[in-house]
Every structure is written in structure tokens, then in C-alpha cells.
Amino acid sequence: MTELTDLYISEALDLLEKKEISSEELTKAHLKEMEKARFLNAYITETPELALEQARLSDQRRSAGIQPKPLEGIPIANKDLYCTKGIRTTAASKILSNFIPPYESTVTQKLKDAGTIMLGKVNTDQFAMGGSTMTSYFGVTKNPWTDENGEYNLVPGGSSGGSAAAVSAGLCMGATGSDTGGSIRQPASFCGITGIKPTYGRCSRYGIVAFASSLDQAGPMARSVKDCALLLREIAGFDVHDSTVSDLPVPDYTKALTGDIRGKKIGIPKEYRPDGLNAEVARIWDKGIQFLKEAGAEVVDVSLPHTKYALPVYYIIACAEASSNLSRYDGVRYTTRVDGKTLDEMYENTRTDGFGAEVVRRILLGTFVLSAGFYDAYYIRAQRVRRLIYEDFQNVFKTVDALLVPAAPTPALSYEAMKNMSPVDTYLGDVFTTPSSLAGVPALSLPIGLSNNGLPIGLQVIGNHFDENTVFQIADVLEKQAGFEKRPHRVKG
Numbered sequence: 391m392t393e394l395t396d397l398y399i400s401e402a403l404d405l406l407e408k409k410e411i412s413s414e415e416l417t418k419a420h421l422k423e424m425e426k427a428r429f430l431n432a433y434i435t436e437t438p439e440l441a442l443e444q445a446r447l448s449d450q451r452r453s454a455g456i457q458p459k460p461l462e463g464i465p466i467a468n469k470d471l472y473c474t475k476g477i478r479t480t481a482a483s484k485i486l487s488n489f490i491p492p493y494e495s496t497v498t499q500k501l502k503d504a505g506t507i508m509l510g511k512v513n514t515d516q517f518a519m520g521g522s523t524m525t526s527y528f529g530v531t532k533n534p535w536t537d538e539n540g541e542y543n544l545v546p547g548g549s550s551g552g553s554a555a556a557v558s559a560g561l562c563m564g565a566t567g568s569d570t571g572g573s574i575r576q577p578a579s580f581c582g583i584t585g586i587k588p589t590y591g592r593c594s595r596y597g598i599v600a601f602a603s604s605l606d607q608a609g610p611m612a613r614s615v616k617d618c619a620l621l622l623r624e625i626a627g628f629d630v631h632d633s634t635v636s637d638l639p640v641p642d643y644t645k646a647l648t649g650d651i652r653g654k655k656i657g658i659p660k661e662y663r664p665d666g667l668n669a670e671v672a673r674i675w676d677k678g679i680q681f682l683k684e685a686g687a688e689v690v691d692v693s694l695p696h697t698k699y700a701l702p703v704y705y706i707i708a709c710a711e712a713s714s715n716l717s718r719y720d721g722v723r724y725t726t727r728v729d730g731k732t733l734d735e736m737y738e739n740t741r742t743d744g745f746g747a748e749v750v751r752r753i754l755l756g757t758f759v760l761s762a763g764f765y766d767a768y769y770i771r772a773q774r775v776r777r778l779i780y781e782d783f784q785n786v787f788k789t790v791d792a793l794l795v796p797a798a799p800t801p802a803l804s805y806e807a808m809k810n811m812s813p814v815d816t817y818l819g820d821v822f823t824t825p826s827s828l829a830g831v832p833a834l835s836l837p838i839g840l841s842n843n844g845l846p847i848g849l850q851v852i853g854n855h856f857d858e859n860t861v862f863q864i865a866d867v868l869e870k871q872a873g874f875e876k877r878p879h880r881v882k883g
């Protein structure tokens with residue numbers, strides 16, 4: 391039989407239902423794999439005792455003939471931005487390094503209610519600010535895919551790099567991520583897994599440590615389109631604790647996986663193919679376009695004319711909102727504190743000591759664009775351009791059902807390459823993901839092929855607001871056409 395840590399969620403649910411495996415066996419297999427792969431630094435906090443207790447209770451419910459919950463007995467991990475009652479939640483920061491939340495986030499509560507087993511909290515860029523999981527106070531996470539020398543020298547992407555690495559390496563069956571400007575989709579591409587940023591407002595943000603409130607969105611990461619559909623079905627939906635969440639009904643996304651996209655019209659935006667586009671990314675994109683044609687879809691060229699402004703608009707708005715959101719961390723309430731002679735000095739000492747360099751950079755940028763004399767010139771103008779980007783997507787979805795674009799401008803980069811890049815150069819890694827974030831539309835990244843060096847490259851399927859069904863339908867066909875079954879080398883131990 392396939393190793394337990396190689397199973398898809400859908401396969402594991404079937405085996406659990408047939409009682410060919412138990413949740414305890416499944417959980418122990420993942421805990422063993424976590425122990426072997428600790429050098430990847432995917433987890434910040436492991437919860438093995440809790441996981442085994444939950445697994446045994448799950449097995450007892452099945453043995454007693456109680457109707458199993460939708461994800462009964464499935465071991466998952468949670469990004470360490472999600473508040474988990476009684477379990478440390480750090481946002482990968484020093485300032486929250488000892489924070490124990492007294493409440494549970496809506497998304498993690500929904501997963502508990504669906505019967506999942508929590509293996510622990512996975513690493514992230516500090517306060518979700520970064521595209522490499524190198525800004526974490528708890529150290530960098532390594533991509534389980536190795537370089538041409540067989541060394542673990544590649545970044546997993548970010549900010550959901552811990553989630554992506556854990557799923558890819560078989561350290562959990564699925565994981566929660568969060569996506570502000572590409573933080574689910576870029577690491578999914580780098581690590582050869584699937585991840586979806588749903589429509590803004592599809593999932594509650596209650597209990598997720600905030601970065602940029604008008605952009606942050608929860609989403610699942612897993613090893614298949616169907617597994618993401620199963621997870622999103624459970625975490626989506628209305629929540630009285632979040633005024634921005636939609637009360638639209640949540641469909642069963644798995645029913646959209648018909649395997650048939652004949653007659654669907656897929657747009658290829660010309661703005662996503664700039665001069666100098668990475669040749670291997672372009673090759674994989676062309677391959678994805680061919681897959682769609684072979685499956686009976688109509689592929690047409692379209693234009694999103696304001697795409698070129700998306701990256702600067704994103705960083706103006708996101709940093710402004712971060713500046714506001716992070717002002718709550720002052721050493722007075724629930725954060726670590728560095729004392730000073732005066733209250734102002736205590737604030738200054740605490741924030742200087744508690745925030746990393748990238749977080750400080752974004753707070754300063756955000757404070758600048760919100761300051762007197764610059765608010766209209768930067769922040770208000772960025773909001774106006776954001777509206778134009780939103781209208782671009784609205785217009786294009788009048789003529790096509792979805793878009794197909796790259797997920798990241800390159801395959802996974804080395805740590806050395808990332809270290810030598812300027813902050814602006816690292817921000818360019820979000821060039822293909824920020825437009826859909828600003829528009830609030832759903833976008834899913836899935837692996838399509840390998841680079842010449844054997845590294846995964848993903849593509850995005852982007853859909854209209856609250857039309858995740860079409861996104862899943864098209865992604866499912868692409869997944870079958872691509873036949874991507876590659877996995878990173880199993881960690882020895």
C-alpha cells in the first residue's frame with residue numbers, strides 16, 4: 391500500500407471509512423515524518439499529544455458507529471497566524487513569541503468541527519511579510535525540493551512557506567495558509583503543491599493575525615485540487631465575528647470536478663507575458679494553454695491594461711494597512727515588553743526589539759504614505775488605481791470564464807540568491823499574484839511541470855468573484871492533463 395504520508399486527503403478518507411487504516415495510524419505516520427524532517431524547520435510549534443488524543447477520539451467515534459464528520463481523522467497543520475486557543479500563536483515574531491490566545495480563529499474552529507487532527511503550527515514570514523519564509527524570528531524554512539547538487543538550499547516561498555513545505559514533504563495532509571498578495575500561490579508553485587486564495591470575503595478573517603485587512607484571505611493548501619476543494623468547503627462561509635465575510639451559500643466544490651471543460655473560454659492576458667519572462671515559466675505556461683485546448687476549451691487573448699500598476703499599488707495599500715494593524719503591538723497588553731524610563735520609551739524599545747527588519751520597513755513605508763502631505767499623493771491615488779484594476783477583471787469576465795497565468799516569475803530560488811536581492815527585487819516576486827489580490831477574485835495555483843533543474847513550476851487559474859466552482863473545474867482538468875505526480879526526495883531517517 392502507498393505510504394500513509396503519500397496519501398491524498400480524499401484517499402485517506404476512503405480508507406478510514408473502510409476501516410483499512412485508523413486515524414491514529416495516520417497521525418503517527420505524520421508525526422514520525424515530522425521528527426525526521428525537523429531540519430526543514432517547517433513547524434514552529436508541534437502538538438503531538440493533542441494530535442494523538444484527537445486521533446483516538448476520532449477512531450472511537452467511528453468504532454461507535456457515529457456518523458463521521460466531513461474530514462474525520464485527517465491530520466493537518468495551521469499557519470502560525472491563526473489563533474488557536476491555549477496553543478502558542480507567534481506570527482513568527484519575537485514580539486508575539488509567547489502569546490497564548492484565549493480564543494480560536496473561525497477557520498481553525500471550522501476545521502476542528504469538521505474532524506481534522508492538528509499536528510501543529512507551521513512557520514511563516516514574520517507577520518506574513520515576505521516571500522521566502524526567511525523573515526521568521528524562528529529561523530528559515532527549507533524547501534523539501536533540493537537543488538541540482540541534492541542540497542536543501544532553496545526557499546519554499548512565502549509567506550505560507552511553512553505550510554507549503556510541510557504539505558510537500560508529507561509532514562501533514564493539508565494546511566491552512568493566508569494570502570495577501572500571493573502568499574498561498576507563490577509557495578505552492580515553489581513546492582509543487584496546490585493552493586487557492588478564495589474570493590475576498592469567502593472565508594472569515596476572525597482570529598487571523600492581521601497584515602492588510604482589505605487583502606488578507608484564508609485559504610487551503612494540499613497536494614491535489616480535490617483536496618483543496620474538500621478543505622475550502624469546510625472553512626468557507628458566514629461568520630458573525632467578521633463584518634467583511636460573505637453570507638452567500640457555500641457550494642460543495644467537489645461537485646464541480648466534472649472533468650469536462652468543453653466550451654469554457656479561457657483568457658490569456660497579454661500583460662502577464664512581459665519582455666524577459668523566464669523561459670521555463672513561459673514554456674510551462676504554453677504547455678498549460680495546450681492542455682486547455684486539448685480538453686476542448688477555447689483559449690483567447692485578453693487584456694488587463696492596469697496590471698502594470700498592481701505591484702506599486704499593492705505595496706502602498708498593504709504597507710499602509712500594516713502600519714495601522716501593527717500599532718496594537720506596544721508592550722502594554724499581550725506582547726513581550728522591553729521597559730523604558732517613560733511610556734514612549736517603553737513603546738519604542740518594545741517595538742524596536744520585537745519587530746524584524748522587513749516588518750519595520752513596511753511599517754515605515756505605510757506610515758509615510760499615510761502621513762500629512764503624502765496621504766492624497768500616494769494612498770488615495772493607489773486606492774483609485776486599485777478600482778481600475780478591479781474593473782479590468784470585471785470587464786474581462788464578461789467575455790471569458792477564467793484566466794490562466796503564471797504563479798511565480800521563476801522556479802524556487804536559492805537562499806543565496808534571495809539574500810543578494812534588494813527589497814524591491816524581492817517584491818517583484820509578487821508580480822503575477824498581486825493583481826487578483828487587489829481585485830479580490832479567487833485564484834488557484836497548481837503544479838504543471840518541472841524546470842530543467844527538476845524544480846516544480848505552477849500556473850494560476852483565476853476566476854470571477856465567488857466563482858470558485860469554475861476555478862476548481864478548470865484546475866481539475868489541468869491537473870489530470872499535466873499528470874504531475876513528482877514529489878521531493880523523501881527525507882531519510
